[in-house]
Amino acid sequence: MTQWVYSFGAGRNEGRADMRNLLGGKGANLAEMASIGLPVPPGFTITTEVCTHYYDNDRKYPSDLATQVAAALAHVEAAVGNKFGDKHKPLLVSVRSGARVSMPGMMDTVLNLGLNDLTVEGLSAASGDARFAWDSYRRFIQMYGSVVLGVEHHRFEEIIEHVKLDKGVVEDTALTAQDWHRVTQGYKDMVEEATGKPFPQDPEDQLWGAIGAVFGSWMNQRAITYRRLHDVPADWGTAVNVQAMVFGNMGDDCGTGVCFTRDPSTGANVFYGEYLVNAQGEDVVAGIRTPQPLAKANAKPGEKSMEEALPGAYAELLKVRETLERHYRDMQDIEFTVQRSKLFMLQTRNGKRTAAASLKIAVDMAREGLITEQEAVQRVAPASLDQLLHPTLDPKAPRKLMAKGLPASPGAASGVVVFTADEAEARAAKGEAVILVRIETSPEDIHGMHAAKGILTTRGGMTSHAAVVARGMGRPCVSGAGGIVVDYTAQALAAGGQTVRAGETLTIDGATGEVFIGTVPMVEPQLSGDFATLMEWADKTRTMKVRANAETPLDAETARKFGAEGIGLCRTEHMFFDPARISAVRQMIMADSEGGRREALAKLLPFQRDDFVALFRIMAGLPVTIRLLDPPLHEFLPHGEAELAEVAASLGTDVAAMKHRAAELAEANPMLGHRGCRLGITYPEINEMQARAIFEAALIVAKESGSAPVPEVMIPLVATRKELEIARRIVEETAEAVFAEKGARVEYSIGTMIELPRACLTADSIAGVADFFSFGTNDLTQTTFGLSRDDAGKFLPQYVEQGILAKDPFVSIDRDGVGSLVRIAAEKGRGAKNGLKLGICGEHGGDPASIAFCAEVGLDYVSCSPYRVPVARLAAAQAAVGAGGDRTA
Numbered sequence: 001m002t003q004w005v006y007s008f009g010a011g012r013n014e015g016r017a018d019m020r021n022l023l024g025g026k027g028a029n030l031a032e033m034a035s036i037g038l039p040v041p042p043g044f045t046i047t048t049e050v051c052t053h054y055y056d057n058d059r060k061y062p063s064d065l066a067t068q069v070a071a072a073l074a075h076v077e078a079a080v081g082n083k084f085g086d087k088h089k090p091l092l093v094s095v096r097s098g099a100r101v102s103m104p105g106m107m108d109t110v111l112n113l114g115l116n117d118l119t120v121e122g123l124s125a126a127s128g129d130a131r132f133a134w135d136s137y138r139r140f141i142q143m144y145g146s147v148v149l150g151v152e153h154h155r156f157e158e159i160i161e162h163v164k165l166d167k168g169v170v171e172d173t174a175l176t177a178q179d180w181h182r183v184t185q186g187y188k189d190m191v192e193e194a195t196g197k198p199f200p201q202d203p204e205d206q207l208w209g210a211i212g213a214v215f216g217s218w219m220n221q222r223a224i225t226y227r228r229l230h231d232v233p234a235d236w237g238t239a240v241n242v243q244a245m246v247f248g249n250m251g252d253d254c255g256t257g258v259c260f261t262r263d264p265s266t267g268a269n270v271f272y273g274e275y276l277v278n279a280q281g282e283d284v285v286a287g288i289r290t291p292q293p294l295a296k297a298n299a300k301p302g303e304k305s306m307e308e309a310l311p312g313a314y315a316e317l318l319k320v321r322e323t324l325e326r327h328y329r330d331m332q333d334i335e336f337t338v339q340r341s342k343l344f345m346l347q348t349r350n351g352k353r354t355a356a357a358s359l360k361i362a363v364d365m366a367r368e369g370l371i372t373e374q375e376a377v378q379r380v381a382p383a384s385l386d387q388l389l390h391p392t393l394d395p396k397a398p399r400k401l402m403a404k405g406l407p408a409s410p411g412a413a414s415g416v417v418v419f420t421a422d423e424a425e426a427r428a429a430k431g432e433a434v435i436l437v438r439i440e441t442s443p444e445d446i447h448g449m450h451a452a453k454g455i456l457t458t459r460g461g462m463t464s465h466a467a468v469v470a471r472g473m474g475r476p477c478v479s480g481a482g483g484i485v486v487d488y489t490a491q492a493l494a495a496g497g498q499t500v501r502a503g504e505t506l507t508i509d510g511a512t513g514e515v516f517i518g519t520v521p522m523v524e525p526q527l528s529g530d531f532a533t534l535m536e537w538a539d540k541t542r543t544m545k546v547r548a549n550a551e552t553p554l555d556a557e558t559a560r561k562f563g564a565e566g567i568g569l570c571r572t573e574h575m576f577f578d579p580a581r582i583s584a585v586r587q588m589i590m591a592d593s594e595g596g597r598r599e600a601l602a603k604l605l606p607f608q609r610d611d612f613v614a615l616f617r618i619m620a621g622l623p624v625t626i627r628l629l630d631p632p633l634h635e636f637l638p639h640g641e642a643e644l645a646e647v648a649a650s651l652g653t654d655v656a657a658m659k660h661r662a663a664e665l666a667e668a669n670p671m672l673g674h675r676g677c678r679l680g681i682t683y684p685e686i687n688e689m690q691a692r693a694i695f696e697a698a699l700i701v702a703k704e705s706g707s708a709p710v711p712e713v714m715i716p717l718v719a720t721r722k723e724l725e726i727a728r729r730i731v732e733e734t735a736e737a738v739f740a741e742k743g744a745r746v747e748y749s750i751g752t753m754i755e756l757p758r759a760c761l762t763a764d765s766i767a768g769v770a771d772f773f774s775f776g777t778n779d780l781t782q783t784t785f786g787l788s789r790d791d792a793g794k795f796l797p798q799y800v801e802q803g804i805l806a807k808d809p810f811v812s813i814d815r816d817g818v819g820s821l822v823r824i825a826a827e828k829g830r831g832a833k834n835g836l837k838l839g840i841c842g843e844h845g846g847d848p849a850s851i852a853f854c855a856e857v858g859l860d861y862v863s864c865s866p867y868r869v870p871v872a873r874l875a876a877a878q879a880a881v882g883a884g885g886d887r888t889a
Ligand code: PEP
Pocket: 569, 571, 630, 755, 775, 776, 777, 778, 779, 780, 841, 842, 843
């Protein structure tokens, strides 16, 4: 026989906390609390399996359910000494839904079930309080009427208002037993009129009506949407909890409240909560009366704490707090009721908390010996660290929302609006905080992005230029805010009828994608203390290394500060955009002969060498992966007459010839065009210059420090073994030439990015000429899906909204497709070359769920933007102990 019903309380505890799949979170915890001796009103839980059975069998219950419910109800009756429907001593119950995970959208609670025209008199006599009894009855009709029978809420309110108006009173408290009687009659008439049936009087009918409504709510639209958004399978089902009522509204020795065993916003080890004297549960939520503090110490003038009003129950509650934390070993969110000075527990669950609280609670609890250090590491959602590493908006501060875009790079920033990179730089140089607003950014905007406090774009997705560069720099960024119209000519941006002009202030929140008009006050991040402690514990646990994607000394230093163990990707093209070099870069591209290019490259060599010297110094003793030039050449092309003229002069030719050359270089599909290793095939002298700069720099740092860096030279966008062979030969020949000239050598390695499907499928062959692979999952996602990185932002959000894709594949790795290719490449690569070093340097290297995947595939390291390094360290630690994925705070 299947057990469909599990009793709890009054000496019959059939459930446990670990039975949440069967009993739902609420039911499992009620059973657990009862079994550890806490005061829980007796009741029973109808399992989630009944819900599944109900939907699998054309909305019919198992045949023996009614018998099991009757038996469980009889146990409650015996325990309480009241009987369902008894006109002298009626048993009243509450009915609540409760799925495995707490799920907004499910049925609201129904209290006082069991009341009818007869039993209300019994309640009145038993309590000696007619007003309380009639108030309870009308509350029941109201809750049942709206929650179970679907009568609109306002229709009940109107009836109360009518009675109050009639009496000339404002407060509910001024209404008498007779008034509530009148309200009840009005409710019943109205419900009958609205539903075509009298309000159910038989408590059995009421109970089955409520049970049916709970199961019915599992398939309501709100619940279905919530499940889709949070990956909750429909076959989990919900449980139903039926529990003997206790009353917090029987007088001034009664009350009800909600509390957290620690402060959910700071994590401080203080009892945090509020209560209302003489009130029923929904009064606290409804916000009609102002809840009061629990502890006397927290009471402001005019407030009366629970400690003062209900001292016995308060003392009991303090003990419960201790017991629950020791038992559950986590911060609890609890609900309680005090009936005639006696405390009853109605719910406990792990409390939701902010990122800061999550960190503090985990570290404190490990120190208190409640949990182990390794458990503390598992308790904090890696992605939530992002919030802690940047200034964040003061949650209490008022704000005026203008629009919403994508949360492209976390942190918040305020500043005056500027529309060009040059102006951003000029105003920042004068000490002004600026927000750079662009329709989209391109590599030429980098200096302005660097100078800005934050970046806002109206186009582009999560891996658009703005997003990637901003994350790399640690600048807050909101991208793809399509609701905003930017007018460069008018120097203004507008959304929803609000306009902000150049020079006016704007605040962006890169963690939420929100854009606010004006300045919103911020709170600064804390990197020492608990944060440092948790990171230390994470480092002891993890096996994968964490490197950073960095090219500027500032980024490299930030990366070191955050604990990076080397550089996994130095995008050398970012070094080409510096204003001091851009003209030599342009000269190189526009030259139509090898000689012309070599002349320009000779100018660039010292710059590149200095760049690498700086990086090697900062990363002393750590690996530094330097990627040879990757982007399409057109990104460097001169724009406008003045720039064309400048390049023409440097090459000894005219503007017309330059225009002709620019047209020649233009590409229809640059992302799939002349970029990556293809540049080095056609212009080997570029690779030669870059390799020379790398080895000369390595020798300089080796000589000055006595400890030689180990450069890892990386070739991008390789599709065939031959391409890598050619690139490799140039790098090796250059290395030998430099070593011969300088009379000294350094160790180095040459590897490739794996970022094209063909490279994955032929990774065994490519591995023959590679010392390492680094997965470029940005391009690999782009080419696997055939989805442009720069354009996907326009439609990809809809794919996620409609559930076509669970997540943006540029943010979190698509395990089935892109992930399969990574797996194939890793297996083939290591199959051909034992112990081949494998890493990842796409944006996914900083995404916790993707990091868990990397650990599964057996990568040696992940590399991500400097500000994500701590996130990756924590995620790698969780992956090492198999926690995987992302835990939300
Ligand atoms: C990649 O494609 O994943 C990568 C790291 O290279 P980039 O983003 O520079 O193309």
